[in-house]
Amino acid sequence: MEKKLTVIPPNQINSDAKQPDNMKYRVAAYCRVSTEQEEQLGSFANQITYYTEYINGKEEYQLAGIFSDEGISGTGTRKRAGFRSMIAACEAGKIDLVLTKSISRFARNTRDCLHYARHLKSLGIPVIFEKEGINTMEASGELLFTILSSLAQEESRNISENTRWGIRSRFQQGIPHINTTGFLGYDKDEAGHLIVNQEQAKVVRRIFQDFLEGWQPSEIARKLNEEKVPGVHGEPRWAAVSVLRILRNEKYKGDLLMQKYYVRDFLTRELEQNDGRLTQYYIENNHEAIVERELWEAAQLEQKRIEAFKKTHQIRELGSGSLEPFYGKIFCSQCGGRFVKKRGKSQWKCINTAGEKRKTCQAQPVSEEKIEEQLSLAWAELVSRRGNLLPDWEKEVSQGNPLESLRASQMQELTGKYPAWQHAAKKKRMLVLEILVAQGSVSTVTFMDGIRLKAGEADNA
Numbered sequence: 001m002e003k004k005l006t007v008i009p010p011n012q013i014n015s016d017a018k019q020p021d022n023m024k025y026r027v028a029a030y031c032r033v034s035t036e037q038e039e040q041l042g043s044f045a046n047q048i049t050y051y052t053e054y055i056n057g058k059e060e061y062q063l064a065g066i067f068s069d070e071g072i073s074g075t076g077t078r079k080r081a082g083f084r085s086m087i088a089a090c091e092a093g094k095i096d097l098v099l100t101k102s103i104s105r106f107a108r109n110t111r112d113c114l115h116y117a118r119h120l121k122s123l124g125i126p127v128i129f130e131k132e133g134i135n136t137m138e139a140s141g142e143l144l145f146t147i148l149s150s151l152a153q154e155e156s157r158n159i160s161e162n163t164r165w166g167i168r169s170r171f172q173q174g175i176p177h178i179n180t181t182g183f184l185g186y187d188k189d190e191a192g193h194l195i196v197n198q199e200q201a202k203v204v205r206r207i208f209q210d211f212l213e214g215w216q217p218s219e220i221a222r223k224l225n226e227e228k229v230p231g232v233h234g235e236p237r238w239a240a241v242s243v244l245r246i247l248r249n250e251k252y253k254g255d256l257l258m259q260k261y262y263v264r265d266f267l268t269r270e271l272e273q274n275d276g277r278l279t280q281y282y283i284e285n286n287h288e289a290i291v292e293r294e295l296w297e298a299a300q301l302e303q304k305r306i307e308a309f310k311k312t313h314q315i316r317e318l319g320s321g322s323l324e325p326f327y328g329k330i331f332c333s334q335c336g337g338r339f340v341k342k343r344g345k346s347q348w349k350c351i352n353t354a355g356e357k358r359k360t361c362q363a364q365p366v367s368e369e370k371i372e373e374q375l376s377l378a379w380a381e382l383v384s385r386r387g388n389l390l391p392d393w394e395k396e397v398s399q400g401n402p403l404e405s406l407r408a409s410q411m412q413e414l415t416g417k418y419p420a421w422q423h424a425a426k427k428k429r430m431l432v433l434e435i436l437v438a439q440g441s442v443s444t445v446t447f448m449d450g451i452r453l454k455a456g457e458a459d460n461a
């Protein structure tokens with residue numbers, strides 16, 4: 001059979017792609033078993049038969065040899081004659097593609113696997129690990145190199161057999177699957193890398209920004225629908241859950257967590273949900289971020305804060321369809337109940353008072369106007385104390401967690417920029433976390449940095 005060298009650019013290597021009739025990949029397979037286990041001898045013969053038939057059965061493939069080693073337990077690659085002659089054939093330009101059953105069959109340890117897979121890649125020769133569904137020329141190969149490198153470092157620290165062979169057990173269970181479709185903000189390039197889709201990235205950034213300005217996921221979804229902002233499938237069909245999914249997706253800070261699905265069967269490409277059986281792989285700075293890391297972390301802490309707040313006050317939702325900034329934030333100091341307001345009305349009243357379902361609370365209602373007036377006094381008080389509060393805010397900015405740090409720097413900025421409530425009020429959705437009402441008047445206000453002012457403090461000051 002006449003052999004001819006075909007150079008395949010990395011971005012064209014795809015096991016499903018059809019090659020023109022005159023171009024065939026010269027494909028080699030590498031098989032290896034340990035003869036210590038007798039039943040594997042049968043599997044060895046099977047592997048050879050399988051690859052011969054598999055390669056001959058593919059129109060675009062041309063058999064370039066089945067290379068094999070037996071009973072190599074306890075030796076280095078130096079003694080793997082079959083492996084060595086395959087590498088030599090690759091270096092001589094006689095092979096275009098290498099197929100092998102699995103990572104543990106291909107190499108004896110992590111370092112060898114990394115070394116030879118990289119070497120062949122540098123020659124333009126992909127290695128396909130069937131069991132793991134990895135092609136070293138594709139994104140899955142980049143992932144493999146990343147994982148192998150980190151494992152190799154782990155191994156050099158701990159040379160016990162268990163760790164050395166850790167790679168086997170991990171990969172024998174299947175490989176993590178990278179889902180790069182079905183989420184907003186990124187496209188995939190030809191090599192499978194994530195690249196920022198600038199138009200969609202704007203929507204992602206806006207969602208994080210709105211959320212950290214006090215808009216709840218249901219409210220953000222409502223606004224996006226009203227503005228007809230296209231979602232991931234092009235339609236403006238937003239729901240609270242899709243907004244939350246975006247707020248929680250680690251890809252937006254540039255990281256990649258692979259745990260959701262894995263490839264169970266390479267031949268059928270069957271995916272299975274990872275229910276905790278597989279090791280999770282987390283790669284930091286895997287691709288370009290859309291949201292600053294600090295901001296992303298602040299959004300996670302804000303979600304936790306809201307969860308704790310809802311639990312404390314026994315409410316199901318913050319925010320409302322009417323987009324009221326204080327909905328779910330005003331509470332009764334007598335019974336702990338939530339203050340509610342009828343659409344179009346200006347009176348807030350305890351949900352447990354007369355006229356409502358459980359007529360037990362005697363709390364007086366309070367007008368929206370009164371609330372604003374008292375917030376204005378509280379804000380003036382806060383601004384007057386600014387000089388004393390600045391050192392605390394500065395400390396929070398440098399030592400607090402990302403949310404504390406963000407809120408402290410915003411407090412610094414807003415108390416300086418907007419000394420009058422009428423101006424600060426445009427940020428009230430974010431600024432005010434909780435309002436307690438007693439005797440028809442505001443008793444305490446909690447601002448976003450956690451500072452709590454009692455009404456009347458301003459009068460006494």
Ligand SMILES: [Zn+2]
Pocket residue numbers: 332333334335336337350351352353361362363
């Ligand atoms: Zn009440």
